Amino acid sequence: xxxxxxxxxxxxxxxxxxxxxxxxxxxxxxxxxxxxxxxxxxxxxxxxxxxxxxxxxxxxxxxxxxxxxxxxxxxxxxxxxxxxxxxxxx
Amino acid sequence: xxxxxxxxxxxxxxxxxxxxxxxxxxxxxxxxxxxxxxxxxxxxxxxxxxxxxxxxxxxxxxxxxxxxxxxxxxxxxxxxxxxxxxxxxxxxxxxxxxxxxxxxxxxxxxxxxxxxxxxxxxxxxxxxxxxxxxxxxxxxxxxxxxxxxxxxxxxxxxxxxxxxxxxxxxxxxxxxxxxxxxxxxxxxxxxxxxxxxxxxxxxxxxxxxxxxxxxxxxxxxxxxxxxxxxxxxxxxxxxxxxxxxxxxxxxxxxxxxxxxxxxxxxxxxxxxxxxxxxxxxxxxxxxxxxxxxxxxxxxxxxxxxxxxxxxxxxxxxxxxxxxxxxxxxxxxxxxxxxxxxxxxxxxxxxxxxxxxxxxxxxxxxxxxxxxxxxxxxxxxxxxxxxxxxxxxxxx
Amino acid sequence: xxxxxxxxxxxxxxxxxxxxxxxxxxxxxxxxxxxxxxxxxxxxxxxxxxxxxxxxxxxxxxxxxxxxxxxxxxxxxxxxxxxxxxxxxxxxxxxxxxxxxxxxxxxxxxxxxxxxxxxxxxxxxxxxxxxxxxxxxxxxxxxxxxxxxxxxxxxxxxxxxxxxxxxxxxxxxxxxxxxxxxxxxxxxxxxxxxxxxxxxxxxxxxxxxxxxxxxxxxxxxxxxxxxxxxxxxxxxxxxxxxxxxxxxxxxxxxxxxxxxxxxxxxxxxxxxxxxxxxxxxxxxxxxxxxxxxx
Numbered sequence: 001x002x003x004x005x006x007x008x009x010x011x012x013x014x015x016x017x018x019x020x021x022x023x024x025x026x027x028x029x030x031x032x033x034x035x036x037x038x039x040x041x042x043x044x045x046x047x048x049x050x051x052x053x054x055x056x057x058x059x060x061x062x063x064x065x066x067x068x069x070x071x072x073x074x075x076x077x078x079x080x081x082x083x084x085x086x087x088x089x090x
Numbered sequence: 091x092x093x094x095x096x097x098x099x100x101x102x103x104x105x106x107x108x109x110x111x112x113x114x115x116x117x118x119x120x121x122x123x124x125x126x127x128x129x130x131x132x133x134x135x136x137x138x139x140x141x142x143x144x145x146x147x148x149x150x151x152x153x154x155x156x157x158x159x160x161x162x163x164x165x166x167x168x169x170x171x172x173x174x175x176x177x178x179x180x181x182x183x184x185x186x187x188x189x190x191x192x193x194x195x196x197x198x199x200x201x202x203x204x205x206x207x208x209x210x211x212x213x214x215x216x217x218x219x220x221x222x223x224x225x226x227x228x229x230x231x232x233x234x235x236x237x238x239x240x241x242x243x244x245x246x247x248x249x250x251x252x253x254x255x256x257x258x259x260x261x262x263x264x265x266x267x268x269x270x271x272x273x274x275x276x277x278x279x280x281x282x283x284x285x286x287x288x289x290x291x292x293x294x295x296x297x298x299x300x301x302x303x304x305x306x307x308x309x310x311x312x313x314x315x316x317x318x319x320x321x322x323x324x325x326x327x328x329x330x331x332x333x334x335x336x337x338x339x340x341x342x343x344x345x346x347x348x349x350x351x352x353x354x355x356x357x358x359x360x361x362x363x364x365x366x367x368x369x370x371x372x373x374x375x376x377x378x379x380x381x382x383x384x385x386x387x388x389x390x391x392x393x394x395x396x397x398x399x400x401x402x403x404x405x406x407x408x409x410x411x412x413x414x415x416x417x418x419x420x421x422x423x424x425x426x427x428x429x430x431x432x433x434x435x436x437x438x439x440x441x442x443x444x445x446x447x448x449x450x451x452x453x454x455x456x457x458x459x460x461x462x463x464x465x466x467x468x469x470x471x472x473x474x475x476x477x478x479x480x481x482x483x484x485x
Numbered sequence: 486x487x488x489x490x491x492x493x494x495x496x497x498x499x500x501x502x503x504x505x506x507x508x509x510x511x512x513x514x515x516x517x518x519x520x521x522x523x524x525x526x527x528x529x530x531x532x533x534x535x536x537x538x539x540x541x542x543x544x545x546x547x548x549x550x551x552x553x554x555x556x557x558x559x560x561x562x563x564x565x566x567x568x569x570x571x572x573x574x575x576x577x578x579x580x581x582x583x584x585x586x587x588x589x590x591x592x593x594x595x596x597x598x599x600x601x602x603x604x605x606x607x608x609x610x611x612x613x614x615x616x617x618x619x620x621x622x623x624x625x626x627x628x629x630x631x632x633x634x635x636x637x638x639x640x641x642x643x644x645x646x647x648x649x650x651x652x653x654x655x656x657x658x659x660x661x662x663x664x665x666x667x668x669x670x671x672x673x674x675x676x677x678x679x680x681x682x683x684x685x686x687x688x689x690x691x692x693x694x695x696x697x698x699x700x701x702x703x704x705x706x707x708x709x710x711x712x713x714x715x716x717x718x719x720x721x722x723x724x725x726x727x728x729x730x731x732x733x734x735x736x737x738x739x740x741x742x743x744x745x746x747x748x749x750x751x752x753x754x755x756x757x758x759x760x761x762x763x764x765x766x767x768x769x770x771x772x773x774x775x776x777x778x779x
Contacts, residue, residue, distance in 0.1 A: 001246055002311035004187040005304065006286050007295050007538045014495015014537055041667050042704070044505035047494040062494035066501035067701025080701075111565040112558060140561035145593030149554035152547060152590070156522060156558025159545050162565055164558075182547055288543035288559065290518050290572060295538035297546035304535050 014062065017045065021065035024080040025087070030054040032075040039069035039078060060087065092268050097228040097260045100267050101167075101193060102127030104232045106137045107275040108239050111162030114142040114153035118172040119205045120257035121195040125167055139165075147172035151179035151190075158188040159296055161287030163239065166190070169257055170197035170211045177215060183250050184219030184312065186297060189242035189282070190250040191235065192220075195257040196359070196410075198446045206447020207257040209359060213387070213411040213419050219312045221251040221319070222388040223341070224358045228265040231255040233336060236270060236279055240326050243282050247319055249312065254387075256360040258447070270334060278333040316389040323386060342391035344383040345398050347373060351380030353462050354399060356424055357408040358384040361450050365408075368455040379459060384420065392427045399424075400433040406462040408472075410444045417469055418442050439467035448473055491517060496539040498531040501700025503664040503690035503707060504606045505531070508577075510667055511604055511688075514674035515573050517542060520563075522556035524578025524587060525549040527613040527692075528606060550586035552576040553594040553603060560599045569600060573678050577604040580621035581611040583687075584647040595654040595683045602677050602684045605647065608692040616695040620645035623715065624763060625756050626746055628695075633749035638756050643763070651685040652721040658682075659721040663689040665707025669718065669730070689716045697745020709740040714764035717771045731775040734768055737761045 035053040047063055050056030058069070070078040093100075101124045105113075113132070115125040131137035140157075144150045147168050154164040168176065173194055183190050194212045198204040212222055221241060225231035231253065238251035255261060270278075286294060300308065323341040331337045344362075347369050348354055355365055362383045372379045382398050382405075384391070399405055409418035416422070421440035428434030439462050444450040454473055461467060491512045498505040508528055512519060520543040523529045529546045532539040547555045556576035563569040576594070578587060583605040591603060610628045611617040618628040622640045627633045631640035652659040657680045662670040670688060677684040691706045693699065698706055710716040711730065715737060718730035737760045741747040750756045768774050 001248060001285075001315065002307065003248070003285070004185065004296065005298050005300050005308060005535045007298060007533075007536055009293055009295070009490075009493065009538055009541045012493070012495075012537045012539075014493055014539065015497060017495060017497065020500065038667075041510070042506055044498055044500075044502050044509070045494040045496070046492055046509050059494060064500035064700075066703075067699075068501055068506070068703055071701045071704055112561045114558065114561070138565075140565045142557060142561050142597065144554065144557075145589060145596070148551060149557070149590050149593055152551035152554035153558035153561065155547055156545070156555035157562035157565075158558075159555075160520075160559045160562035160566070162562040178548055179551065186547075288520050288545060290520065290543060293541060293543045295533050295540050295544045295546075298533040298535040298538065299530055300535045 016061050017064050018061045021063065021083050023065060023083055024067065025060065025063060025065045025083050026058055026067070026069050026078050027081045028056055028058065029077045029079065032077045034075060036074060038072045038074065042068045042072045044068065091271065092266055094264060094266050096123065096262060096264050097231060097255065098123030098262065099127055100228050100232050100269065101235065102131065103269055104235050105165050106131050107270060107272050108163065108236065108279060109137070110139050110165040112140045112142065112154060112157035113165045114144055114150045115166050115168065116144050116147045116150045116172060118147070118169050120197060120261045121167045121169050121193065123261065124193060124195070147175040148179060151176035151183065154190050155179060155183050155186070155188060158190050159186070159288050161284040161289065163282040164190055167193035167195065169195040170199055173211045173215060174199065180215055180220065181218045185308065187248040188250060189248055191238045191242055192250065192252050193235070194252050194254045195261045196254055197257040204446040207259050208445045208447065209254070209411040210445070212252055212254045216388055216419070219249065220388065221249060221386070223251070223253055223386050224384065225253065225255045225260060226360055226362045226383060228260055228263065228267050231260055232267055232269065233330065233334070233338070236275060237326055237330060237341065240279050241319070241322065244322060245285055247315055247322065248285055249315055254359070259360045274333050278330060320389055320391065338385070340394065342386045342394045343398060344385060345380070346383060347380035348382055348398050348402065350378055351402055352378045353404045353406070353459055354380045354382050354402045355406045355408055355455070355458060356382045356384065356420060358387060358420060359410060361408065361410060361444060364450055364452060365455050368452055368459070372459070390423050392423070395424060395427045396431065399435055402435050404437045404462050405435040406439045406441060406458050408458060409440065409442045412442050412445065437462070437464065437466045440469045441467065441472045442469070443472040490541040493539045493541060495537065496532045497534065498527070499694050499700070501693045501703050503692060503703045504528055504608060506667065506703070507606055507664045507670065507688045507690050510671050511575070511577070511674050512542060514671045515575060515678050518571055519573040519575055520559055521545070522547070522552040522559060522576045524552040524582035526579040526582055528577070528579070530613055549582050551590050552578050552582065553587060553590040556601045557594050557597065557599050560601055574601045575604060576601055577606065579612065580605060580607040580609060581619040584620045584645050591651070592654065595651060595656050595685070599683055600681050602686065605685070605687040606690050607687050608690050608695060610695055612692050612695045621647065625750055625760060627749055628746070638749065638753065648685065648687050648721070652724050655724045656683045656685065657723060658684040660686045661689070661716065661718050662686055663707045663711050663716060663718060664691065665704050665711060666718070673720070695746070698743055702743065706743050709735065709743060713737045713740045714768040714773055715740060715760070717767045717773055719771055726771065729771050729773055732773050733775050734764070734773070737764050
């Protein structure tokens with residue numbers, strides 16, 4: 001039976017919303033991070049991960065470049081840089 | 091075991107034997123006795139269901155939708171305005187392929203407000219993707235609920251079923267009914283095993299947004315299931331007969347003295363009992379008349395209707411509902427059955443009667459047979475009271 | 486919590502969406518043993534477009550106004566199955582689906598006492614359909630169906646007090662929260678989940694598109710709403726206020742000037758005064774003013 005359109009999360013990879021970025025992306029400086037986890041908490045995409053100080057990172061496949069993490073970081077350790085500038089592959 | 095009881099009580103008893111996990115309904119005449127009985131059974135401990143008293147029919151249908159999605163058997167009942175208020179949920183349930191079973195105690199539609207029987211309510215929801223089966227008497231009303239669960243929960247089907255019984259006539263009528271014993275119900279109706287359900291052990295998202303790239307196939311799928319279910323109904327009827335000893339044949343139609351009939355009335359529901367009386371009386375006088383009773387209105391049994399009526403010269407369809415601005419609902423289906431076919435009735439006349447609970451008497455049926463002659467009646471009301479049609483407004 | 490399995494990346498919310506932040510925090514606070522009934526709206530549309538789903542918990546969307554009733558059905562089924570004690574049930578939707586079209590179903594759910602948490606994501610208009618005003622749209626807001634013009638300064642009606650309506654049902658817990666205070670929001674959700682019975686949390690969630698602000702301004706905007714007294718944060722238990730977030734009130738103009746939807750008010754001191762009155766009334770009513778330390 002074809003059935004209703006139900007979906008299991010394990011079968012869903014999500015859209016590559018990183019392609020939405022046109023202006024800027026967050027750059028994690030990894031200098032003064034105190035591992036407060038606010039960047040992880042505030043990301044609407046939930047694509048920030050990390051545990052230790054100076055070890056938080058963004059999954060750029062999904063990051064839309066909204067800038068909330070840069071705005072919330074109490075140590076200003078995240079800055080928005082131009083999307084056109086080269087990105088280090090992690 | 092044979093009992094003499096009110097239709098509503100019989101329905102409550104058979105629902106109890108099906109042991110739904112969640113029951114939710116909102117009161118509306120003439121469904122009230124069914125739900126009151128079930129509430130009593132839950133309160134006394136006879137029935138171990140969760141009984142949710144909701145604040146509207148829209149919520150009643152939504153509650154059973156949520157419970158069914160969580161993988162339990164459910165039940166609700168309504169009529170008329172209540173069914174209309176739940177309309178969007180009714181379509182939602184079918185679209186989500188949930189095996190909800192509902193009793194529709196057929197009642198007229200407002201305005202004007204009228205609590206008595208006709209079939210406008212369920213017929214107006216014919217496009218929803220629900221099965222609709224119509225009972226002629228309380229025995230059928232009881233049996234059809236067992237069949238409804240068996241059909242709805244079949245893994246090849248997973249569609250909701252509406253069991254329609256004429257309000258007051260059947261719900262409040264007292265009849266002798268052979269009430270199904272629990273051990274036989276257990277044999278006929280296995281426990282519900284959902285194909286899909288909300289479960290934290292295996293999460294799933296239900297009710298997603300489907301854009302034009304995905305929507306149409308879901309409609310095709312329901313249409314296909316309905317088409318395939320024509321044969322499942324025969325299968326289930328056979329199983330039912332094996333367990334309970336009552337034979338509903340293909341569960342699509344009942345042919346009553348149709349074989350060599352020259353005039354046949356097509357009708358649905360309790361009015362067929364009256365029609366059978368007239369048929370018997372006329373047959374005793376040598377008149378070749380018959381009745382084709384529609385049992386399954388959705389899916390509509392076109393092939394079966396064709397088989398039954400292809401050699402009958404004159405057919406009258408007696409609808410207990412009306413599609414304002416167009417031809418009557420069942421008449422339209424019957425006419426479509428024969429269009430383009432080599433065989434078929436020479437005359438298919440359409441009559442509408444019994445609206446708002448106006449009694450369809452033996453005289454009405456005689457009148458229909460009388461008016462069923464060589465001059466086809468495209469559409470007409472029967473038992474209209476012209477004296478009421480005085481001009482009230484106007485210059 | 487990384488790349489949360491409960492609310493996954495790859496959904497199509499606008500960049501900087503306050504509701505996306507709040508929705509993720511809510512389900513993370515509630516945990517994996519949670520089932521969600523979601524109303525039609527932004528959240529439902531951007532998180533579940535077939536064949537994708539962002540939800541790592543059992544989740545169902547039925548219609549616009551019935552998530553409270555669907556959740557009631559889920560809860561009843563879980564009780565029947567003997568699983569309610571280990572499963573949380575959340576019904577959630579936007580301000581329109583909650584305070585307008587869905588109010589009846591919520592009232593029924595609260596009155597019947599189901600063990601369900603209702604979460605309202607309040608972005609103060611029908612955002613998904615194009616920023617039309619709802620019953621929770623604040624006074625003088627410019628929306629597409631209450632536009633500011635020569636004859637009108639926007640939405641001319643006060644914000645419907647849905648938290649109070651829920652509190653009037655005498656339920657164990659009602660709270661307002663804000664996406665601008667994520668830790669407070671998480672605490673409130675965890676507290677609600679731990680209580681048995683019906684609960685209501687209304688979360689103020691900025692909408693960059695509908696409110697007309699930059700995508701990275703969600704936090705300052707949300708914070709100002711609270712700090713001006715326009716969006717008081719409080720908790721009711723069994724109909725009585727038991728906690729509020731006290732503020733050193735800022736003038737409402739500081740909040741209004743951050744968003745395009747209030748642009749038409751900025752040279753209209755008469756209307757700003759009316760909004761200041763609303764804020765002042767809230768401050769008085771909920772005792773929001775932080776007393777100076779002696």
